[in-house]
Amino acid sequence: MLIGSYSPALVLISLCVAILASYTALDMTGRIATAKGRAVHLWTGGGALAMGVGVWSMHFIGMLAFDLPIDLGYDMGITVLSLVIAIVSCGFALWLVSQERLPIWQLAFGALIMGAGISAMHYTGMAAMRMTPGIDYDPTLFGASLMIAIGASAAALWIAFHLRQNTPHVRLARAGAAVVMGIAIVGMHYTGMAAARFPDGSFCGAAIDGLSGKGLDNLVLVTTLAVLSIALLTSVLDARLEARTAELANSLTLANRELTQLALHDPLTELPNRVLLADRIDQAMHLVQEQGGCFALMFIDLDGFKPVNDAFGHHMGDQLLREVGLRLREDLRSQDTLARIGGDEFVLLVQLAEPDDALRLAARQVGLISRAFRVGEHDLQISASVGIAIYPGNGLTPQELLMNADAAMYHAKGTGKNGYRFFDASMNNDARRQLQLLQDLRNAVEQQQFSLYYQPKFSAGNGHPVGAEALLRWEHPTQGLMLPDSFIELAEKTGLIIPIGDWVLNEACRQMRVWHLQGYTDWRIAVNLSALQFCHAGLVQSVAKALATHGLPANSLTLEITETTAMSDADASMTVLQELSAMGVDLSIDDFGTGYSSLMYLKRLPANELKIDRGFVRDLEHDSDDAAIVSAIVALGQALGLRIVAEGVETGMQQDFLTQLGCDALQGYLLGHPLPAERFMVDILRAEQVAVV
Ligand code: C2E
Ligand code: CA
Ligand code: CA
Numbered sequence: 001m002l003i004g005s006y007s008p009a010l011v012l013i014s015l016c017v018a019i020l021a022s023y024t025a026l027d028m029t030g031r032i033a034t035a036k037g038r039a040v041h042l043w044t045g046g047g048a049l050a051m052g053v054g055v056w057s058m059h060f061i062g063m064l065a066f067d068l069p070i071d072l073g074y075d076m077g078i079t080v081l082s083l084v085i086a087i088v089s090c091g092f093a094l095w096l097v098s099q100e101r102l103p104i105w106q107l108a109f110g111a112l113i114m115g116a117g118i119s120a121m122h123y124t125g126m127a128a129m130r131m132t133p134g135i136d137y138d139p140t141l142f143g144a145s146l147m148i149a150i151g152a153s154a155a156a157l158w159i160a161f162h163l164r165q166n167t168p169h170v171r172l173a174r175a176g177a178a179v180v181m182g183i184a185i186v187g188m189h190y191t192g193m194a195a196a197r198f199p200d201g202s203f204c205g206a207a208i209d210g211l212s213g214k215g216l217d218n219l220v221l222v223t224t225l226a227v228l229s230i231a232l233l234t235s236v237l238d239a240r241l242e243a244r245t246a247e248l249a250n251s252l253t254l255a256n257r258e259l260t261q262l263a264l265h266d267p268l269t270e271l272p273n274r275v276l277l278a279d280r281i282d283q284a285m286h287l288v289q290e291q292g293g294c295f296a297l298m299f300i301d302l303d304g305f306k307p308v309n310d311a312f313g314h315h316m317g318d319q320l321l322r323e324v325g326l327r328l329r330e331d332l333r334s335q336d337t338l339a340r341i342g343g344d345e346f347v348l349l350v351q352l353a354e355p356d357d358a359l360r361l362a363a364r365q366v367g368l369i370s371r372a373f374r375v376g377e378h379d380l381q382i383s384a385s386v387g388i389a390i391y392p393g394n395g396l397t398p399q400e401l402l403m404n405a406d407a408a409m410y411h412a413k414g415t416g417k418n419g420y421r422f423f424d425a426s427m428n429n430d431a432r433r434q435l436q437l438l439q440d441l442r443n444a445v446e447q448q449q450f451s452l453y454y455q456p457k458f459s460a461g462n463g464h465p466v467g468a469e470a471l472l473r474w475e476h477p478t479q480g481l482m483l484p485d486s487f488i489e490l491a492e493k494t495g496l497i498i499p500i501g502d503w504v505l506n507e508a509c510r511q512m513r514v515w516h517l518q519g520y521t522d523w524r525i526a527v528n529l530s531a532l533q534f535c536h537a538g539l540v541q542s543v544a545k546a547l548a549t550h551g552l553p554a555n556s557l558t559l560e561i562t563e564t565t566a567m568s569d570a571d572a573s574m575t576v577l578q579e580l581s582a583m584g585v586d587l588s589i590d591d592f593g594t595g596y597s598s599l600m601y602l603k604r605l606p607a608n609e610l611k612i613d614r615g616f617v618r619d620l621e622h623d624s625d626d627a628a629i630v631s632a633i634v635a636l637g638q639a640l641g642l643r644i645v646a647e648g649v650e651t652g653m654q655q656d657f658l659t660q661l662g663c664d665a666l667q668g669y670l671l672g673h674p675l676p677a678e679r680f681m682v683d684i685l686r687a688e689q690v691a692v693v
Helices: 008-034 038-065 076-097 104-127 139-162 170-195 216-264 274-291 305-312 314-330 356-370 398-414 425-447 488-494 497-517 531-535 539-549 563-568 570-583 599-604 614-618 624-639 652-661 677-692
Strands: 294-303 337-342 345-352 373-375 378-380 383-391 419-422 450-459 465-476 480-482 524-528 557-562 586-592 609-612 643-646
Touching: 008 038, 008 076, 008 139, 008 170, 008 216, 038 076, 038 104, 038 170, 038 216, 076 104, 076 139, 104 139, 104 170, 139 170, 216 274, 274 294, 274 337, 274 345, 274 383, 274 398, 294 356, 294 398, 305 314, 305 378, 305 563, 314 337, 314 345, 314 356, 314 373, 314 378, 345 356, 356 383, 356 419, 383 398, 398 419, 398 425, 425 465, 425 488, 425 497, 450 497, 450 677, 465 497, 465 677, 488 497, 497 524, 497 531, 497 539, 497 557, 524 586, 531 557, 531 563, 531 570, 539 557, 539 570, 557 563, 563 570, 563 586, 570 586, 609 614, 609 624, 614 624, 624 643, 624 652
Parallel strands: 383 419, 465 524, 524 557, 557 586, 586 609, 609 643
Antiparallel strands: 294 345, 294 383, 337 345, 373 378, 450 465, 465 480
C-alpha cells in the first residue's frame, strides 16, 4: 500500500480557507435575510458561488497537501464537476436558511442533501485522480466521513439560520460559528482522505494529461481568497449601506411621529387637539357600546380670559393658557383626555363609574381654575364655565356630544359663569334658534330690516342737547323689534358686522346731514364701532366715504369704541385712531372703567371723550366705592383734557351728583330714551319749548 504524507502548511491553509468560507457564507445569509426583491436572488447566487468556491478550494488545497510517492495529477473535467457540485449544494443550503422558518424536519432533510453534496464533491474530486487500480476506501472511515458531512451541514444550517438577523454581537458570534463550521468541513475532508487506501503499484491516470500539483496550490489559493474577499467586502459594504438606510428610515419614522404629534396636538399646551379628541370620543363610545358604563364630555370655557389677553398681551395670555392646561390635568387619571380645541376652550373626556362622578369632577375643576394664577409678576384671576354631556344619553355622534356640551357651557355662562351645567334637551332649542337667527340676520342686511334709534346727549351745565348716539335696531319679521345685545355678538362672530356697520355709519351720517340742514350744526352724531370693525382694514375709508357722501364735516361724527377694543392691540389701534383723528373725526372711549386700561397708553390715545360705564352710574347712590371710582374717572379725564360723558342716567340724584362732579354731558332714560329720528325730534322740540317758556 502506498503511504501518503501531508504538507502541514497546506493543511493549515486549507483550514483557514474553510473558516473564511464559512464566515463569508454566514455573512451572506445575513444579507439574504434582510434583502428584498431581486436582491435576494443576487445574494443567494453570489453567496453560493463564493461559498462553493471556498469549500471546494479547501478540499482542493487539502488534496494538494496530500502527497503519494508517485506522480499525481487531477483530471480537469472531473475537478470542474466537483466544483459545480460544491456550488450547487451551497446554493441549496443558502436558499434553505433564507426561508421564513426552518422546522426540524426541513433542517434534517437539508443537512442530508448538503452533506451528500459535500461528500459528492469530495469523492468526485478524489475520482479526478483517475487512479488505477481504483482507490480502496475503508468502509468505517468512509461512513464516518459521510456522518461528519451531514452533521456538519446540520450544524452549519442551524447556525446560519439563527445568525442571519443583525443582532448586537452578530459578528463575533458569526466568527465563532465560522471556526466550528470550518473545523467540521476540514474534519470531513481529512476523514475521507484517511478512508482512502492506495494499493501498491497504483498509477495516477491524470498525472499525464491532468492538472499537476506544481504551482496549482498557489493559483487556487489566490483565486479563492480573491473570490472570498470580494464577496465579503461586498457584503460588509452592503450591510453598512443598509445600516445607513435603516438610520434614515429611523429618522423618517421619528419625523413622522413628530408630524403626527403636531397634527394631533395643540402646540401651545401640547394637549390633544380637536382631531385627536374626536377620535378619542369615538373610541370611548365604542367602549361603552361593548362593555357598558358611561363617560362625560366636559366643555370648559374660561371666563375673563379675553380681557387678560387684551390687557397684558398675547404672551401672557399664552402663558396663562399653559398654566390652565397644567392645572386641569392635575386632577385627571391617565385614561382621561384633556384637549384644547380653541382659544380658551378646553374639553375633558372622562370615563365614569356613575354619572354623579361628573358632578364632583366638574365642581373640582371649576374650583381649581378659580384659584389665582401666578403668571410672570401678576396674580391673574379668572374662572371657568363648564358644560357637561353624558354618553349614553346626550348625543349619538362625537359632534353631537360636543355640540351639546357646548350648549350646556353657554348656559353655565348665562347663569352667572364660574360654574357647571348638565346638558338637557331644551338647551338644544337654543342652538337651533341661534342658527335660525343667523340665517335671518343674513337676510336682514339684504332686506334692509335695520333702523337707527337716537338717544340724546345733553350738556350737564345748561341742559342743551349736544347731539345723539345712534343705536341699532332690527325689525325682525316674526320676533318684532330686536335690541343689539341679542344679535351684535352673532354678527361679530360671523363677520356680518362689517356690512351692517357700514350701513349704520352711512345712515347716521345721512340723518346728521338732515339735522345739519335744520340748523343743528353744533351737534355730534355718535356711532358705535365693534372690535371687528375696528380691526378691519377698510374702516378709515368707510368713514371718509360716509362723511363725503353726505357732505358732513368730520367733526360732527363721534366714533365710540369700547375701552377693551381700544386697548386690545394697542399699537394697531393707535395707528387707526391716529388716522381717524387726523381726519378730524371725534373719538370716544365707551364703557370706560370696565376693562384694564394702562394710563400711559390712555394718555397717548388721540381720544376726545370718555364715557363712564353705566354700571358705575347705576350703583352710584348705594355704593360708595362706585362714587369714588366715578369721581376718580372724572378727575382723570379732566387731567387728560377729555370730555366726560356719563351714560345710563336714570334718576335726578344721579344727574345732580354727576353734574357736581364735573361731567360735561349726560345721557340716559331720565333725559331721553332711544327713539326713531322723527319722534326723537318731537321730544327735542318739546324740551326746547319748555326751556323757552
Ligand atoms: P352702549 O354703547 O353702551 O349703548 C348704550 C346702551 O344703553 C343702549 O342700549 C341704550 O338703550 C342703553 N341705555 C341708555 N340709557 C340708559 C339708561 O338710562 N339705563 C339703562 N339701563 N340703559 C340705558 P342698546 O341700544 O340696547 O345697545 C346696547 C349696546 O349695543 C350698545 O351699548 C352698543 O355697545 C351696542 N350697539 C348699539 N348699536 C350699535 C351699532 O350700531 N353698532 C355696534 N357695533 N354696536 C352697537
Ligand atoms: Ca355707545
Ligand atoms: Ca356704553
